[in-house]
Amino acid sequence: MTTKTDVTNNELPPYRKREALNRWIISLPALSIIMLAAIGPILIMLLYSFMVKGDYGGVKLWEFSFDGWINVFFQRDIFDETLGLADAHLTIFWRSLKLSILTTLAALAFGLPTAYFIATRPKHTREIWVFLITIPFWANLLIRTFAIQEVIRNEGIINNTLLAIGIIDSPIQMLYTDGAILFGMVYVYLPLMVLPLYASIEKLDFRLVEAGYDLYATRLKVLRRIILPMIKPGMIAGCILVFIPSLGAYVTPRLLGGGKNMMLGNLIESQFGAGRNWPLGSAISITLMLLVMFALIFYVRNATRSGANHG
Amino acid sequence: MQSPSIAVEAKNITKVFGHGKQHFRALNDVSVSIRENEFFTLLGPSGCGKTTLLRMFAGFEHPTQGAILLHGKDIAHLPPFQRPINTVFQNYALFPHMTVAKNIAFGLEMLGKPKAEIEETVDRMLDLVQMQAMRDRVTSQISGGQQQRVALARALAPSPKVLLLDEPLSALDYKLRKEMQIELKRLQHETGITFIFVTHDQEEALTMSDRIAVMSGGRILQVGSPHDIYERPAERFVADFIGETNFLEGKVSVLEEGDRLSVTLDAGTEGKQIQVAFDPQNSPETVQAGQRITLTVRPEHAQVFPIGSTSDDPIISGKLENIVYFGTDTHYHVKLSDNSIFIVRQQNSQIRGDVLVQNEMVNIHFSMDSARTLWD
Known part of the structure; x- marks a missing residue:
């Protein structure tokens, strides 16, 4: 559509040109906010990632270097200055990716039955259930995460209870593990999966489900051949909403993963803080953004393909 | 004269929705026998229980009391996917994420028919309803009348013993409806399948049916040929509902x-x-x-x-x-x-x-x- 107007723009009568100009003027405030708040900072970060790091943080302005980007994946040996793979960084990338994918899958596995349950309640009770799903958002994320810490730490409720009953002799290490991060992230992001899924299941025409049963499809086949393809847009939206914040999660891995089990968000924070390596921090930030972008492109492509089928 | 064999039989069916003060008796001790190869119509105003009775034949509802027999065997407890009965739904309920051909093939695939047989049957069905040209279209890209034909083909493809039609013509305009009435009669004649047709349109019922059951308030008032129903109504409601009098x-x-x-x-x-x-x-x-x-x-x-x-x-x-x-x-x-x-x-x-x-x-x-x- 846009290309069509572009092509014919030259032949537009004057009043149409004025209209086009007016449209630009009207959208100016919005455009300037996007420039100042989104594109500007990203450009600054891109610029910083190509500069030499300052001795006490910051950068040496207009002194350019590729060190920031090289350090994302490689590290210079302290003695002979040869480049080797930055194992620590790669581990963190891998852990972030793995935990985000696992979080997304777990949220989908728990979110789908939950959303289905809510969408199949009588109309007036559905709103109550949706309301209940949003209640966790009322408490601050930090407080909720501390509460999880309190439950799973070595002297926490679970371990103390199990010890008291006599099922275990010594506390199980749950806090500061990848499992703890996964648990925390699924807990935090589950509502983001349930809500779009609920929206698409609620729109589902259950007469199609009846038609499936009528045509000899068992319950499992109705789920696989009719329900899942129909609610695919909701599933994709939910996965995007869970995956993206998971990949950049900061609070949850910090409090539940401890210092050892860092994720990308924590790595970036440490480069701008204790590491005093702003170019590296900027480069990792942009890498994270690229990761998210690729994931989004992958998702959107899938979504439009299934969308095209819907006509 | 040898009496024709019975395809479907409802025996003393009562259906109550809800309970306590809110309960609603949709069907009240309904008994009816539908013969083999018959075009049978359930006719009545909305809320008379005709759709509930049809959904019971399909298996979407289960009777509170009574039995449903298919060729003499009680099927009241069977889920829809175990009954050799298919339905043409009021709004067609075609699968929007599948093509016309895929929709028609669905029932056969679920029955686990071999691929060659499925293709052959789908082809035959497309010919039967004259939709061969639309086979690869998505169902949202075809007109209401065409959707109607696809819904018919989809329900007929697994060759059910009984075909249920839930007001399938109500969404079509007058001219198309007349065409489809003749088309339905032709299909019923060609396939030899028992059709159970639900409608609130008395004219539709009179022109298409072999026999009609007139329903009101959860009861069947009269069962008979269109001529019987029109000329010899058994009750005031029947006389009033069918035609002018x-x-x-x-x-x-x-x-x-x-x-x-x-x-x-x-x-x-x-x-x-x-x-x-x-x-x-x-x-x-x-x-x-x-x-x-x-x-x-x-x-x-x-x-x-x-x-x-x-x-x-x-x-x-x-x-x-x-x-x-x-x-x-x-x-x-x-x-x-x-x-x-x-x-x-x-x-x-x-x-x-x-x-x-x-x-x-x-x-x-x-x-x-x-x-x-x-x-x-």
């Missing part, structure tokens, strides 16, 4: 020998008795003088004459209120002495030379046999 209230004056009954009407005869045919099959066991009775006379069975005409048949008289010209026929609205309106419909091709003047008194003649007696 006139009701004359009165009481039995004398029970004649055999097949005649003398009736004194409340209006139109100035207290004179008229004689009508007596149908013992549709009457209470004992009929006494003085008992209330209703006569129903179809508008096309009556004729208007100038006052003073004579006949051996019953005559009633009233004031000619209105003459309405309809092209093929003319309607005469005659007001009787109790202010009720009696409508007479006369074909214009058979119009006589009599001069009938509006607001003048006229005589209405109808034959003894065309007046149907109904009892309260």
Whole structure:
């Protein structure tokens, strides 16, 4: 559509040109906010990632270097200055990716039955259930995460209870593990999966489900051949909403993963803080953004393909 | 004559939705037998229970009481996917994420038919409903009438023992509906499958069905051929619901020998008795003088004459209120002495030379046999 107007723009009568100009003027405030708040900072970060790091943080302005980007994946040996793979960084990338994918899958596995349950309640009770799903958002994320810490730490409720009953002799290490991060992230992001899924299941025409049963499809086949393809847009939206914040999660891995089990968000924070390596921090930030972008492109492509089928 | 075998039978079906104060009795002790290869119609106003009964045959609802037999076997407890019965849904319920061909193939795939057989059957079905050209279209890209055909093909493809049709024509415009009525009759004839058709459109029911069950308030009032239902309604509701009719209230004056009954009407005869045919099959066991009775006379069975005409048949008289010209026929609205309106419909091709003047008194003649007696 846009290309069509572009092509014919030259032949537009004057009043149409004025209209086009007016449209630009009207959208100016919005455009300037996007420039100042989104594109500007990203450009600054891109610029910083190509500069030499300052001795006490910051950068040496207009002194350019590729060190920031090289350090994302490689590290210079302290003695002979040869480049080797930055194992620590790669581990963190891998852990972030793995935990985000696992979080997304777990949220989908728990979110789908939950959303289905809510969408199949009588109309007036559905709103109550949706309301209940949003209640966790009322408490601050930090407080909720501390509460999880309190439950799973070595002297926490679970371990103390199990010890008291006599099922275990010594506390199980749950806090500061990848499992703890996964648990925390699924807990935090589950509502983001349930809500779009609920929206698409609620729109589902259950007469199609009846038609499936009528045509000899068992319950499992109705789920696989009719329900899942129909609610695919909701599933994709939910996965995007869970995956993206998971990949950049900061609070949850910090409090539940401890210092050892860092994720990308924590790595970036440490480069701008204790590491005093702003170019590296900027480069990792942009890498994270690229990761998210690729994931989004992958998702959107899938979504439009299934969308095209819907006509 | 050998009686045709029964395909589907509902035995004393009662269905109650909800419970306590909110409960609703959708079906009340309904029994009906539907024959093999029959075009059977459940006809009634909305809320009469016809769709509930159909959904019970399909397996979407289960009876609170009673049994559903398919070829003599009780299927009331079977889920829909274990019944060799398919449904054409009111809104077609085509799968929007599949092509026309995929929709038709769905039931066969679920039955685990071999691929070659599925392709062959889908091909045959597309030919049957004349949709070969649309086979690879997505269902949202075809018109309502075409969707209707695909829904039919999809339901017929697994060759069910019984096909259920839930008001499948109600979403189509008038002309298309007429076409599809003929098409459905043809399909039923060609496939030899028992069709159970649900509609609230009495004209549709009359033109398509072998037999009709008229339903109201969760009960079946009458089962019979379209001719039976129209000409020999068993109850006032049936007479009123199917086509136009006139009701004359009165009481039995004398029970004649055999097949005649003398009736004194409340209006139109100035207290004179008229004689009508007596149908013992549709009457209470004992009929006494003085008992209330209703006569129903179809508008096309009556004729208007100038006052003073004579006949051996019953005559009633009233004031000619209105003459309405309809092209093929003319309607005469005659007001009787109790202010009720009696409508007479006369074909214009058979119009006589009599001069009938509006607001003048006229005589209405109808034959003894065309007046149907109904009892309260």
